[in-house]
Amino acid sequence: MRDDLQDVVDEVARLLRAPATLEDVDFTLLAFAAHPLDGGDTAMDAVRTRSILGRGSTPDTRRWFEDLGIATAQRPVRTPADPDAGILTRLLLPVRHGGRTLGYLWLLDGGRTDPDDDADPALAAAVALAARAGRLLAGGDDDGDLGEALAAALTGTPPARERATRTLTARLGEDTPLALVALRGALPEGWRLPPAAAVPGEDRREVAVLVRLARPGDLRPAATTASAALARLASGAGAGVSDPAAGPAGLPACWAQARTAARVAAVAPGLAPVARWSELGGWRVAAALPAPDPAVAPLLADPVLAATAEAYLDTGGSVVRTSAALSIHRQTLYYRLGRITALTGLDLADGDTRLLVHASLRRARLS
Numbered sequence: 001m002r003d004d005l006q007d008v009v010d011e012v013a014r015l016l017r018a019p020a021t022l023e024d025v026d027f028t029l030l031a032f033a034a035h036p037l038d039g040g041d042t043a044m045d046a047v048r049t050r051s052i053l054g055r056g057s058t059p060d061t062r063r064w065f066e067d068l069g070i071a072t073a074q075r076p077v078r079t080p081a082d083p084d085a086g087i088l089t090r091l092l093l094p095v096r097h098g099g100r101t102l103g104y105l106w107l108l109d110g111g112r113t114d115p116d117d118d119a120d121p122a123l124a125a126a127v128a129l130a131a132r133a134g135r136l137l138a139g140g141d142d143d144g145d146l147g148e149a150l151a152a153a154l155t156g157t158p159p160a161r162e163r164a165t166r167t168l169t170a171r172l173g174e175d176t177p178l179a180l181v182a183l184r185g186a187l188p189e190g191w192r193l194p195p196a197a198a199v200p201g202e203d204r205r206e207v208a209v210l211v212r213l214a215r216p217g218d219l220r221p222a223a224t225t226a227s228a229a230l231a232r233l234a235s236g237a238g239a240g241v242s243d244p245a246a247g248p249a250g251l252p253a254c255w256a257q258a259r260t261a262a263r264v265a266a267v268a269p270g271l272a273p274v275a276r277w278s279e280l281g282g283w284r285v286a287a288a289l290p291a292p293d294p295a296v297a298p299l300l301a302d303p304v305l306a307a308t309a310e311a312y313l314d315t316g317g318s319v320v321r322t323s324a325a326l327s328i329h330r331q332t333l334y335y336r337l338g339r340i341t342a343l344t345g346l347d348l349a350d351g352d353t354r355l356l357v358h359a360s361l362r363r364a365r366l367s
Contacts, residue, residue: 006031008133009105012093015122015129015224018109022095022133025071025103027062070094071101076115076127091115093126097134105130125224128214146171150210151198153248154255161252168248175247177213179222182206182258183229184266185237194229200255206262208255217244219276226274238265241276260287267365285355286362296360298343305343306361308336312348313358 005022013020013033021032064087068079073094081089089111095103105126107113113123149171152164172178184206193199196210209229211222219241226239240261242254257277264283265275271283280287292300299306308326312333315321323330337348346353 004136005133008129008136009033011228012105012107012126012129015126015228016091016107016109016113018091018107018112021106021108023104023106024137025101027065027104030103065104070104073101076113076123078111078115093130095130095134095137097131097138100138102134102137105133121220121224124214124218124220125228128212128221131212131214146196146210147193147198150196150208150251151200153251154198154208155200165248165251168251172212172248174249177216177218178245178248178251178254179211179213179219180242180245180251180254180258181209181211181222181226181229182240182242182255182262183209183226183233183237184239184259184262186234188232188234194225206259208258210251213244216246219244223274223276230273236266238262238272239274240265241274243277260284263287263366282358283362286359287366289359289363291367292360292364293356295344295346296357296364299340299346299357300361300364302343305336305340306364308333309340309348309357310361312337313354313361317348317354 009020009022009031010033019033022030024030064082064085065079068077070077070079070092073092074096075094077092077094079090079092081087088108091107091109091113092115093105093107094101095105107126114120115123117123146168149164149167152160153168154161156164186205187199187207193207194209198208199206200208207229209225211225213219213221222241226241230237230239240258240263242257242261245251245254260283261271261275261277261280264280264287265272268275268283271279277284299309308322311325312318312322315325319330319333323333326333328336341347346357348354348357
């Protein structure tokens with residue numbers, strides 16, 4: 001469990017770019033991240049120094065912080081500085097489970113983070129990690145050993161999926177808001193899976209990461225998890241975020257969404273490096289095709305004409321914007337459009353033809 005708690009503290013320190021310390025309710029030090037991972041100076045004060053060196057805080061220090069009401073705090077709190085006592089301001093993330101406070105996650109962030117900013121995705125992800133620490137301290141109700149059940153629920157045989165879904169439901173709850181992140185790319189040797197992650201199926205280039213959401217529909221923790229995981233993967237990797245699901249029964253559908261979004265993120269610059277299923281738009285139509293339509297095969301064989309057709313369709317058939325996007329003269333564009341019609345027999349002035357060609361060109365890129 002201690003390694004898992006250290007992972008939580010390391011990740012919170014990275015997310016909020018500040019040194020972090022995890023203590024139990026008796027102010028006994030459990031884990032700390034001594035250096036922010038953005039290369040900045042490490043903030044230290046007398047309280048943090050004593051906590052690390054003595055593996056805990058003094059009774060006076062404990063009373064000082066408890067008098068601020070931290071034992072009953074249920075959301076992030078900003079504690080004040082006390083220059084005379086050598087105490088810097090801190091961001092406190094209460095570590096709770098089952099309605100009880102089990103510990104404190106402290107960040108010496110210099111006052112940068114607003115504890116009341118519900119729109120801060122890094123803070124939302126850090127709060128979710130503090131909740132994970134609470135589950136660990138409550139007796140090992142950890143997400144880290146859910147990988148095998150997660151893989152079976154996503155890609156196992158029907159009986160294996162059913163058993164795995166029951167296991168996940170027993171551990172996570174029937175209606176717990178969840179989302180899946182799909183990571184797609186080469187996994188570096190020795191790369192460590194994030195908590196509650198699995199490599200489902202035979203494609204060793206895809207990783208599924210299970211994310212509990214603080215609130216139904218709030219995907220910020222999932223997006224932050226995706227960005228944090230990508231930072232540890234090789235250049236060119238992409239990530240996809242599914243829609244929320246109410247409980248483990250919806251995870252197979254989430255996996256299909258997240259995988260598709262990750263594939264799109266790899267080829268659509270406007271959506272890279274993290275794409276959400278809800279934002280894919282017409283890419284959903286392209287991804288649903290088993291293959292490009294055969295009528296578009298001659299066009300796909302000519303990369304210049306294929307790129308011209310896609311740019312033209314991306315701009316809604318605007319000659320001005322297409323010419324600017326391709327840095328070509330309008331007459332050159334007209335010539336190429338004529339070549340496309342002569343080569344394929346497809347008239348891009350027709351609405352149905354535009355849909356077929358556009359979806360097929362995008363489907364070819366996903367391949």
